[in-house]
Amino acid sequence: MDWIVETGSLLVAAPDMLDPNFMHSVVLVVQHSSEGAYGLVINRPSTITLDVLLSDHPILSHQPFPVHAGGPVGLDTLQFLHRVPEEVPGGTEIGAGLVLGGDLEALARYIERDPAAARENVRMLLGYSGWGAQQLEGELSRGSWVPAALQADWAFQSDGHAVWRRVLRSLGRHAQGLEDLPPDVSWN
Numbered sequence: 001m002d003w004i005v006e007t008g009s010l011l012v013a014a015p016d017m018l019d020p021n022f023m024h025s026v027v028l029v030v031q032h033s034s035e036g037a038y039g040l041v042i043n044r045p046s047t048i049t050l051d052v053l054l055s056d057h058p059i060l061s062h063q064p065f066p067v068h069a070g071g072p073v074g075l076d077t078l079q080f081l082h083r084v085p086e087e088v089p090g091g092t093e094i095g096a097g098l099v100l101g102g103d104l105e106a107l108a109r110y111i112e113r114d115p116a117a118a119r120e121n122v123r124m125l126l127g128y129s130g131w132g133a134q135q136l137e138g139e140l141s142r143g144s145w146v147p148a149a150l151q152a153d154w155a156f157q158s159d160g161h162a163v164w165r166r167v168l169r170s171l172g173r174h175a176q177g178l179e180d181l182p183p184d185v186s187w188n
Contacts, residue, residue: 037131045160046069059108067126081123083097146168154166
């Protein structure tokens with residue numbers, strides 16, 4: 001079976017995925033080809049904030065804006081998703097009105113001007129998720145991940161576990177009840 005998952009779609013971790021990096025995670029697929037895949041976990045809060053992470057930035061060093069864990073790879077890589085291209089130009093639309101990256105200075109001014117709106121429209125991500133050639137295809141064929149359609153609102157919700165449940169529920173009847181299964185049936 002051809003398991004190419006399109007840019008802008010989601011991968012939702014199966015309930016039995018025990019890898020702590022991905023348990024109950026939802027990954028936005030940024031790129032997937034025969035050479036590998038790259039994505040961003042959208043539902044994993046962290047304790048890091050921009051003021052700490054970018055302590056030398058003239059604006060962001062004063063913003064205790066939340067940073068989420070984008071994945072276990074490239075933990076020196078900060079990226080952002082947003083849905084305000086009129087405020088933060090220069091990004092790449094991934095799908096469903098969701099934009100990856102853009103002008104960092106414009107982003108800084110937007111966060112400074114309206115931090116509450118920014119929290120609803122911007123997701124800062126440290127690290128990313130990556131798979132080598134055929135690795136993701138193998139995980140898909142084993143049922144570790146379930147592809148799902150993107151709804152941009154999910155990328156900005158604060159309750160990460162609720163996002164995982166919502167994405168599973170969006171799959172309809174064939175995924176009904178999966179969100180209620182424990183990661184390990186012995187936990188019952």
